Amino acid sequence: MAASLSQFRYASSHAENTNKFLREALNRLDYPEKLQNLLLTPRREMSVELVVQMDDGKIEVFNAYRVQHNNARGPYKGGLRYHPQVDLDDVRSLASLMTWKTAVMDIPYGGAKGGVTVDPRKLSERELEKLTRKLVVMAWFFDEYSKYKGFSPGVVTGKPVYLHGSLGREAATGRGTTFAIRELLKALHMGKLADQKYVIQGFGNVGSWAAQLLWESGGKVVAVSDVAGAVANENVSGRACGLDIGELRKHMAAGKTLASFPGGVALPKEDILAQPCDVLIPAAIGGVIGPEMAARLQCKVVVEAANGPTTPEGDLVLRDRGITVLPDIYTNGGGVTVSFFEWVQNLQNFKWEEEDVNRKLDRKMTDAFAALWGVHKEMGVPLRTAAFVVALQRVTRAEVHRGFD
Numbered sequence: 001m002a003a004s005l006s007q008f009r010y011a012s013s014h015a016e017n018t019n020k021f022l023r024e025a026l027n028r029l030d031y032p033e034k035l036q037n038l039l040l041t042p043r044r045e046m047s048v049e050l051v052v053q054m055d056d057g058k059i060e061v062f063n064a065y066r067v068q069h070n071n072a073r074g075p076y077k078g079g080l081r082y083h084p085q086v087d088l089d090d091v092r093s094l095a096s097l098m099t100w101k102t103a104v105m106d107i108p109y110g111g112a113k114g115g116v117t118v119d120p121r122k123l124s125e126r127e128l129e130k131l132t133r134k135l136v137v138m139a140w141f142f143d144e145y146s147k148y149k150g151f152s153p154g155v156v157t158g159k160p161v162y163l164h165g166s167l168g169r170e171a172a173t174g175r176g177t178t179f180a181i182r183e184l185l186k187a188l189h190m191g192k193l194a195d196q197k198y199v200i201q202g203f204g205n206v207g208s209w210a211a212q213l214l215w216e217s218g219g220k221v222v223a224v225s226d227v228a229g230a231v232a233n234e235n236v237s238g239r240a241c242g243l244d245i246g247e248l249r250k251h252m253a254a255g256k257t258l259a260s261f262p263g264g265v266a267l268p269k270e271d272i273l274a275q276p277c278d279v280l281i282p283a284a285i286g287g288v289i290g291p292e293m294a295a296r297l298q299c300k301v302v303v304e305a306a307n308g309p310t311t312p313e314g315d316l317v318l319r320d321r322g323i324t325v326l327p328d329i330y331t332n333g334g335g336v337t338v339s340f341f342e343w344v345q346n347l348q349n350f351k352w353e354e355e356d357v358n359r360k361l362d363r364k365m366t367d368a369f370a371a372l373w374g375v376h377k378e379m380g381v382p383l384r385t386a387a388f389v390v391a392l393q394r395v396t397r398a399e400v401h402r403g404f405d
Helices: 003-008 014-026 033-040 088-104 125-135 139-149 172-187 205-216 245-253 269-274 291-296 312-320 334-348 354-379 383-401
Strands: 044-053 059-070 080-083 111-117 197-201 220-225 230-232 265-267 279-282 301-303 324-326
Touching: 014 033, 014 088, 014 312, 014 383, 033 383, 044 088, 044 125, 059 088, 059 125, 080 088, 080 125, 088 111, 088 334, 088 354, 088 383, 111 125, 172 205, 172 279, 172 301, 172 324, 172 334, 172 354, 197 205, 197 269, 205 220, 205 245, 220 269, 230 269, 265 269, 269 291, 291 312, 312 324, 324 383, 334 354, 354 383
Parallel strands: 080 111, 197 220, 197 279, 279 301, 301 324
Antiparallel strands: 044 059, 059 111, 220 230, 230 265
């Protein structure tokens, strides 16, 4: 989805950006150097070339990667990213972020990630299935693994509901983002969800669900963007202001472009982040808020629904400007949390009601925020640093108890 947005990303190593944030938290903790190196270094990295026969009979070769970062707290967890710009550095960063995300959310997983350098929009469903089966290590994953190990629905999460998936999984990351915003607003004494104006970069799964849920809560979503364009509206009949997200989603479902939505005015997608609002939600790709963009933002808080949207240099500018940043390893933790719930349901051979899933997710997001807010107040550090401190302490405790000397 993000290929044409790449021109707006700030050129830097994603893995090194993640480690810079980690080192800031490590500086607050009295850890020996060898433990720091253990926490920063992936356990295993793999690069392969996948040879696939395409529908037209031609042979194509795709680069693929898998990084297993840390499994001190549980089995490696992390899905696949299909994108034309995926490389080992990108996957290494995402695997590390998953380690800290699962720790912040206090779910018993480690961190991993896979990636294939390909534009999935250019593949047929059959070609994508063949490519996925080549990598093996989601219904395709479940089916391929089960060939060798027997019926094993819990080996992979994010499966269709009719194939042992979980109700509530589709909306989980966007719903978790909404819960995260609610908790932050309460802590900052900014009022309720309905009192805010929102701008959202990205209208895929996460961005569209966050927009829908915020809109249903009475919030005013004044501008959104996707890979092709952006649309804004601050004065819609029947609402104080903002886009009618329900109508916008129907418009998109009909195959029309976001920018052509009649209930708003099109604007250049590269201007989306600088639109005035209370809460800015980058929910597209990483590295979009560098120092120059950070200086242009017109918001009170940034809520990172994407992975790594803010660079370390951009983060420093936001701190200087007094703009609060709710970090990605907490904000978008709803997805992996409901993946954990799916795993538990598979182990139990029992499907939960969607209301149960959402209620348990709410509790997880609330408890996780309380933990990082407590460190933020106690240590006087930014919320990002506080989140990494919480995660590092939990992973370190597991490492030590499992035999690290």
